[in-house]
Every structure is written in structure tokens, then in C-alpha cells.
Amino acid sequence: xxxxxxxxxxxxxxxxxxxxxxxxxxxxxxxxxxxxxxxxxxxxxxxxxxxxxxxxxxxxxxxxxxxxxxxxxxxxxxxxxxxxxxxxxxxxxxxxxxxxxxxxxxxxxxxxxxxxxxxxxxxxxxxxxxxxxxxxxxxxxxxxxxxxxxxxxxxxxxxxxxxxxxxxxxxxxxxxxxxxxxxxxxxxxxxxxxxxxxxxxxxxxxxxxxxxxxxxxxxxxxxxxxxxxxxxxxxxxxxxxxxxxxxxxxxxxxxxxxxxxxxxxxxxxxxxxxxxxxxxxxxxxxxxxxxxxxxxxxxxxxxxxxxxxxxxxxxxxxxxxxxxxxxxx
Numbered sequence: 001x002x003x004x005x006x007x008x009x010x011x012x013x014x015x016x017x018x019x020x021x022x023x024x025x026x027x028x029x030x031x032x033x034x035x036x037x038x039x040x041x042x043x044x045x046x047x048x049x050x051x052x053x054x055x056x057x058x059x060x061x062x063x064x065x066x067x068x069x070x071x072x073x074x075x076x077x078x079x080x081x082x083x084x085x086x087x088x089x090x091x092x093x094x095x096x097x098x099x100x101x102x103x104x105x106x107x108x109x110x111x112x113x114x115x116x117x118x119x120x121x122x123x124x125x126x127x128x129x130x131x132x133x134x135x136x137x138x139x140x141x142x143x144x145x146x147x148x149x150x151x152x153x154x155x156x157x158x159x160x161x162x163x164x165x166x167x168x169x170x171x172x173x174x175x176x177x178x179x180x181x182x183x184x185x186x187x188x189x190x191x192x193x194x195x196x197x198x199x200x201x202x203x204x205x206x207x208x209x210x211x212x213x214x215x216x217x218x219x220x221x222x223x224x225x226x227x228x229x230x231x232x233x234x235x236x237x238x239x240x241x242x243x244x245x246x247x248x249x250x251x252x253x254x255x256x257x258x259x260x261x262x263x264x265x266x267x268x269x270x271x272x273x274x275x276x277x278x279x280x281x282x283x284x285x286x287x288x289x290x291x292x293x294x295x296x297x298x299x300x301x302x303x304x305x306x307x308x309x310x311x312x313x314x315x316x317x318x319x320x321x322x323x324x325x326x327x328x329x
Contacts, residue, residue, distance in 0.1 A: 006037045006183070007146035009044040009085065012062035013052055016069045017205035019190045019198035022248060027150050027185040029074045039080040040144050040312065043067065043305075046085050046092070047137070050130045051116075051123055067301050069208050072290035083308035085140065090316035094139040094323060101168055102135050110134055111157050138162040141180055142169075143316050148183040156182055173326040176319075188248060191241045195223035211281070211288060219277045224269045231268035242269070242276055249279040 008028060010020065032039045043063050052059065063084060075082060085091055107113065113131065141149055141162050149159050159182040166177040191197065192204025199205060206218050224242050228235045237243035237259045246255050258275075261267035294301050 003036060003038040004147035005144060006031055006039045006148050006150060007042075007141050007144050007180075008040075008150050009042040009047070009140060010066065011044045011048045012059055012066050013048050014058075014062060014200035015065055015207045015209055017198055017200070017207045019192075019205065021073060021208055022190055023152060023187045024150070025070070025073050025075070027187065028080075030185075031150060031183075032076060032079045037148075040146070040315075041070070041075065041080055041082055042140065042312070043082075043084045044140070047133060050127075050133045051125065053127070053129065064298070064301070065209075067305050068291055068294045071294055071301065071304065072287045073208070077304045077308065081308045081311045082305055083312040084305060087309040088143075088312050088316050090313070090320045091136070091139055091143060093320060094143055095136045097323065097327065098139055098165055098169065099132060099135050101172060102132075102138075102165055106161060106164065107131050107134060110161060112154065134158050134161045135165065138165040142166050142177040143319050144312070145178050145319065146180045147178060148181050150183045150185060152187060153184065156184075176322050176326055188244060190244060190248075191223075193218050193222045195241065206280075208284070208287060209291060211284075215281060215284075216274075216277045219273050219280065220270075222273060224272075228269065232265050234265045235262035235269075237262045242272055245276055245280065246272075249276065249283045 008024070010016075010024065016025075028039065028041055031037050043066055045059055045063055048059055048062075049056070067082070070082060071077075108131070113134075116125070116130075137158055138161065141159075142165075149162070151159055159180065163179050166179050170177060192199065192202055193206065194202070194204045196202055196204060206215065210218060219242075222242055225235045225237075225240045227233070240262070243255075243258065243262065246258055250258070254275075258267065258272060262272065
């Protein structure tokens with residue numbers, strides 16, 4: 001039986017952080033290692049232009065850093081096709097075709113469009129590319145006839161729009177594209193060190209590449225239970241972001257101990273953060289070791305991605321032959 005195909009991507013707009021690791025990459029690795037899926041994961045550099053069109057100097061560096069991070073956390077080129085979006089020119093061609101059939105109101109009512117404009121309020125996002133990026137996203141997905149798209153809850157509107165665009169193409173021309181389904185995973189809600197959503201744009205992220213004193217300093221600065229002003233005040237671990245990280249990086253027995261001690265004011269926030277820093281440093285050590293290896297073997301990294309580009313291009317070529325025949329161009 002043929003494996004079901006999975007497609008997902010990330011924008012190279014900065015270094016990857018722990019929110020990316022636990023919110024997406026861990027899920028990608030589980031899907032890859034399950035043996036049930038044929039996984040395609042791409043670096044969405046054209047999508048990076050939607051918000052960084054006037055600041056492109058670092059994109060190539062971010063692409064390389066993302067490639068290294070992907071390989072370091074466990075994405076495997078033998079099990080997954082890892083590629084760069086802009087190297088597959090068919091994505092742009094399918095985007096143009098889909099943009100001709102996508103009603104404008106579908107884009108204007110996309111809730112993520114408004115949310116991202118608010119989150120990135122310091123940027124001028126009144127562009128066609130920003131409004132229309134869900135169409136490019138749809139092209140990315142249906143190009144590979146993906147069965148499923150691993151996403152968080154906030155990305156569900158994008159998958160639904162992709163489903164509508166695929167249905168519209170199939171209705172207008174010929175049934176070529178499967179209708180992809182969202183693959184939701186339970187992921188921990190990791191906040192940034194200031195208590196807001198972890199984000200590069202908020203400058204509150206703990207990066208996968210952070211180490212040593214830099215990592216400890218960020219953890220020491222993390223917000224905790226706002227009602228616990230002094231060590232003698234009982235805490236509420238269920239409301240504390242530091243405790244959320246303990247649930248990921250600390251052994252279950254220790255997590256239970258921290259919870260009990262926090263509630264009875266038996267442990268202070270400073271000590272709790274110090275212990276968390278030790279756990280995170282130990283948890284990231286294997287990743288950092290692989291990062292060091294790949295940074296010394298850049299040609300190997302580029303070769304892995306180029307191999308993925310070739311594989312993805314072969315699939316995209318076949319799809320676009322079908323699309324051109326369907327629309328009679």
C-alpha cells in the first residue's frame with residue numbers, strides 16, 4: 001500500500017526557537033519516523049518575502065541555518081524530502097494559475113491575515129503578496145498532491161482555504177488534486193520569556209542554538225506566576241511558563257516534586273529556573289553536537305538539500321504537466 005504524503009514548510013525569517021521545535025518539528029519527526037507517511041518538508045523562502053520584502057540580506061543565511069537545524073533535530077533525508085521552495089519554479093507557475101480562480105473575498109476574510117497584520121504592525125504589509133500568500137501556500141500543498149498537512153490550530157483556516165481552492169480547480173477543469181486534510185497534533189503552548197507568544201518579532205525567543213550563559217540568562221529572565229511576588233508566596237505551577245518547560249525537559253518524578261514544592265512555597269522561582277536551565281542545556285546537548293558537526297560540513301548540508309530539490313522538482317514537473325493539459329495551455 002502506498003504511503004500517504006505529508007507536506008509542510010517553514011519561513012526562513014530568523015533562527016528557529018523552542019516553540020518551532022516543540023510546536024512543529026517534533027511532530028514532523030514523529031510523522032517521518034512512523035513509517036506511514038511520505039514526508040515533504042520545505043523551506044518557504046518566497047513566503048519570507050511577504051513580510052521581509054525590504055530586508056532580504058539575511059534570507060540566504062537563514063536558509064542555511066534552518067537546513068542545519070532541521071538535520072540537527074532529527075529530520076532525515078533518507079526518510080523525508082527536504083527542499084527549498086524557490087528552487088522549484090513550478091510553485092510560482094501554479095500560484096499564478098490558482099490566483100486566477102481564487103475569489104478575492106476568500107482572502108479578505110482569512111482570520112490569519114488580520115492577526116498577522118496586527119502582530120507585524122511595524123511593517124507595511126499592504127501588498128498583494130501578503131494578501132495572496134494563502135494562494136501560494138495552496139500551490140505548495142497541492143503541487144505534491146498531499147494527503148495531509150501537519151498544522152497547529154491557528155493554521156486551520158489556511159488548510160481550509162487550500163481545500164476550497166483545490167475543489168474549485170477540480171470543478172472548473174479536471175479532478176487532479178486530492179483534497180488535503182489538516183493533521184492536528186497536541187503541542188505544548190510555549191510562551192516567550194516575557195509571557196507573550198514566543199516569536200522572533202517579539203525578541204522573546206529561546207533559540208535552538210542558544211547555549212551556556214546566553215541560554216541561562218534568558219531562562220533567568222522568564223516570567224513566572226504573576227501573583228508570586230516573594231519566595232514565601234505559594235505558587236500556581238499550572239499558570240507558570242517555567243513549569244511548562246519543566247514538563248517537557250525534566251523527568252516526571254522531578255516535575256511532580258517541583259509542582260508540590262511550588263504550591264507550598266518550598267522552592268523559589270530563581271532556584272526553579274536554575275534547575276530548568278540545567279535540564280534544557282542537557283536536553284539540547286545532542287542537537288548542539290549535531291549543529292557543530294553540520295557547521296563543519298556545510299557542503300554535506302547543501303548536498304542533502306540539493307538532493308531534495310531534485311526529488312521535489314521531479315514531482316512538481318509531473319503535476320504541472322497535468323495542470324497545463326487540464327487548462328489547455
